[in-house]
Structures are given as structure tokens and as C-alpha cells.
Amino acid sequence: MKRFAVAVLGPTATGKSALALAIAERYGGEIINCDSTAVYRGFDIGTDKIAAADRRGIAHHLIDIADPTDDYTAAQYARDATAVIRDVHARGRLPILAGGTGFYFRALTRGLFPGPGRDAALRQRLETIAARREVTFLHRLLRKVDPESALRIQPRDLKRLVRALEVYFLTGRPLTAHFADTQSPIADVEVLEIGLRLPAADISRRVTRRVDAQFARGLLDEIRALLERGVPEAARPFGGLVYRQAMEHLRGVRDEASTRALIAQENRRYARRQLIWFRKEPNLSWFDGPGESTATIDAVQRVIAERLQERER
RNA sequence: GGCGCCGUCGCCAAGAGGUAAGGCAGAGGUCUGCAAAACCUCCACCCCCGGUUCAAAUCCGGGCGGCGCCU
Numbered sequence: 001m002k003r004f005a006v007a008v009l010g011p012t013a014t015g016k017s018a019l020a021l022a023i024a025e026r027y028g029g030e031i032i033n034c035d036s037t038a039v040y041r042g043f044d045i046g047t048d049k050i051a052a053a054d055r056r057g058i059a060h061h062l063i064d065i066a067d068p069t070d071d072y073t074a075a076q077y078a079r080d081a082t083a084v085i086r087d088v089h090a091r092g093r094l095p096i097l098a099g100g101t102g103f104y105f106r107a108l109t110r111g112l113f114p115g116p117g118r119d120a121a122l123r124q125r126l127e128t129i130a131a132r133r134e135v136t137f138l139h140r141l142l143r144k145v146d147p148e149s150a151l152r153i154q155p156r157d158l159k160r161l162v163r164a165l166e167v168y169f170l171t172g173r174p175l176t177a178h179f180a181d182t183q184s185p186i187a188d189v190e191v192l193e194i195g196l197r198l199p200a201a202d203i204s205r206r207v208t209r210r211v212d213a214q215f216a217r218g219l220l221d222e223i224r225a226l227l228e229r230g231v232p233e234a235a236r237p238f239g240g241l242v243y244r245q246a247m248e249h250l251r252g253v254r255d256e257a258s259t260r261a262l263i264a265q266e267n268r269r270y271a272r273r274q275l276i277w278f279r280k281e282p283n284l285s286w287f288d289g290p291g292e293s294t295a296t297i298d299a300v301q302r303v304i305a306e307r308l309q310e311r312e313r
Numbered sequence: 314g315g316c317g318c319c320g321u322c323g324c325c326a327a328g329a330g331g332u333a334a335g336g337c338a339g340a341g342g343u344c345u346g347c348a349a350a351a352c353c354u355c356c357a358c359c360c361c362c363g364g365u366u367c368a369a370a371u372c373c374g375g376g377c378g379g380c381g382c383c384u
Binding site: 176 | 337338339340341342343344345346348349350351352353
């Protein structure tokens with residue numbers, strides 16, 4: 001029989017961490033982060049990482065596993081998470097994925113094609129071409145070597161154009177030809193997918209509160225300390241939500257009040273994108289309510305209990 | 314009661330004769346090694362009525378509504 005795992009997914013600020021914690025306590029679980037920025041060490045406040053003191057003795061995995069200068073990827077995540085899930089199962093405990101990065105979750109549960117990874121030199125060359133000519137030049141190039149992918153990828157979508165071309169030049173086969181070989185690294189695990197959902201107005205309120213809290217907790221000092229420690233401004237996690245805007249503020253682009261407002265706004269947009277993404281997950285069950293509320297926790301635990309019972313039979 | 318100003322999308326707002334910028338908000342979408350990223354799409358019969366004109370959100374008249382000032 002397949003092993004069992006739970007995933008707590010959904011937009012930002014819906015209370016995923018709290019819900020995951022409750023489930024972990026109830027079912028002897030360990031939490032596995034599924035958030036692309038929380039993997040970076042030193043980025044704590046802006047990522048809303050759960051503090052060690054607040055973990056109630058529950059093990060949290062895949063947090064603080066990468067240096068700020070690393071380029072952590074979905075593929076790496078899929079590998080790491082697969083290994084952690086195996087360990088947790090070996091310990092006889094329940095793995096609980098928790099986070100909002102849909103792409104990472106999909107990379108883990110459905111897999112990525114087993115092709116080549118990033119090739120920094122090749123990417124550099126392609127990006128230089130895009131900068132000198134125009135992004136759409138890469139699209140025309142792709143149309144010649146991999147028309148099927150060119151149809152799918154927008155003419156200005158630099159990142160995906162580079163990747164498609166990279167794979168083609170490295171393997172001589174178009175991207176789409178590789179897709180058939182895609183396999184889930186955890187095909188032997190049954191994942192119960194829980195989605196947390198809140199009305200837009202609630203998300204908005206919570207996000208505003210969270211941004212204020214992040215500034216109060218010293219978000220700006222955290223960034224200054226990282227910079228002083230020598231983390232370059234171009235480091236990956238600085239390019240993400242919260243940090244990007246806060247960094248601009250430190251450079252004098254805008255005052256703090258409008259920076260807070262902007263971060264809240266970006267959070268709202270992010271939440272919407274996440275919703276659109278997770279809607280596509282075919283086996284996800286939605287729960288309407290904040291993850292910390294007992295009503296939500298009870299409802300989710302009921303569903304988990306049911307599933308556990310079914311598996312007994 | 315009189316005088317003046319104003320009335321463009323849910324909000325802010327451009328536009329002053331040639332067939333409705335932009336921002337916010339909202340909605341939808343793509344996504345196979347940068348994904349808290351990148352990219353794409355949709356969203357106004359300009360308060361009403363009449364007039365002038367080939368053509369009016371833009372000019373004129375009259376309503377209605379708002380704001381300000383005066384008596």
C-alpha cells in the first residue's frame with residue numbers, strides 16, 4: 001500500500017503554518033516546507049518563517065537549507081523533499097507539506113522531466129542575445145528548432161524561452177520530446193491535498209497586518225544586516241516579494257508608508273496568482289476559513305481521519 | 314433666492330470638435346531546473362434631454378446632482 005502524506009496549500013496569509021502545526025500535533029507529523037523563499041538562511045522576517053520557539057516541538061524541514069547566494073530550484077526541491085518524505089516515513093511519522101509555491105509542489109508530486117539542469121554559460125549567452133537583439137528574437141529561434149514549445153511560450157517570456165532553448169541545445173531534442181519521460185519522484189506516496197481559501201477582503205486585511213508586523217519586527221534591519229554580511233543585492237531571495245520592495249525603499253526609491261502599501265498590494269496579487277494555480281490541482285479539497293481557526297482545523301482533521309479509515313480497509 | 318465651480322469605469326484621473334490615456338481595484342490565463350519569478354488577455358455607449366456641426370466627453374441651451382460663496 002502507498003505511503004500517506006498531507007499537503008497544506010493555498011494563497012499566502014491564509015494560515016497554512018498554523019493548520020500544518022495542528023495536524024502535525026494530532027497525527028504525529030513532521031512539517032516539510034513547500035515555500036520557495038523559506039529555504040534561504042537569514043531571510044526570516046520577510047518570509048514569515050515560523051520561529052523555532054513557536055514550532056511546539058514539531059520538526060520542520062527544508063527551511064534554512066540554502067545560502068542566500070545559492071540558486072535553489074524546483075528540481076532541487078523535488079529531490080530534497082523526496083528524501084525528507086522517505087526519512088519521515090522511515091521514522092513512522094506523517095509528512096505534512098506546507099507552503100504556497102505551487103510549482104515546487106507540482107515538481108515534487110508530478111515530477112520534472114529528467115533532462116539536463118541549468119547551464120550557466122549557455123544561459124548567459126542566450127540572455128546576452130536577448131539583450132542585444134530583443135527577447136522575441138529568441139522566440140523566433142525557438143520556432144525554428146522547437147515549434148511546439150514556441151506555440152506555448154509567450155514571445156517575451158525570457159525565462160521560459162531560455163530554458164527551452166537551453167534544453168534543445170544541450171540534448172538536441174525539443175523540450176516537449178522530453179516531457180514524455182516525466183515521472184513523479186513520489187509516485188508511491190498518496191498525498192491528501194488540503195487547500196486553504198479566504199475571501200479577498202480577508203486576505204487583504206491579514207496581509208496588511210502582516211506587513212506592519214514585519215516592519216515592526218525589524219524587516220529593514222534584517223536586510224541591512226544581510227547586506228553588511230556581504231550578501232549581494234542580486235541574491236535570489238532579494239528579488240522576491242517583500243524584500244524587493246523593501247530593498248528599493250532602502251535605496252530611496254520611495255518612503256516607508258508607500259512601501260508598506262506596495263508590499264501589501266503585491267501580496268494580494270500573489271495570492272490571486274496562487275489561487276489560479278491551485279485551482280488547477282485536480283485532487284485538492286478546499287476549506288474556506290483561516291488555518292488557525294478551530295472550525296477549519298476540525299474540518300480538516302475530520303477529512304484526514306476519514307481518509308485514514310479508508311486506507312485501513 | 315442669487316452668483317460661481319464641477320459632474321469621464323467601483324476609486325483616482327488624463328482629455329478641451331475627429332470617434333475615450335494611465336494608475337488602483339476587479340476578472341481570466343500560461344507555467345516541466347530563476348516560480349514570493351516571468352509573461353499574456355479582458356474590463357466606459359464620458360449625469361439626462363435638446364441644439365450647433367460631416368463629426369461633440371469636448372461648443373450652446375435646459376434639466377438634475379454635488380461643492381463653494383453671497384444675501
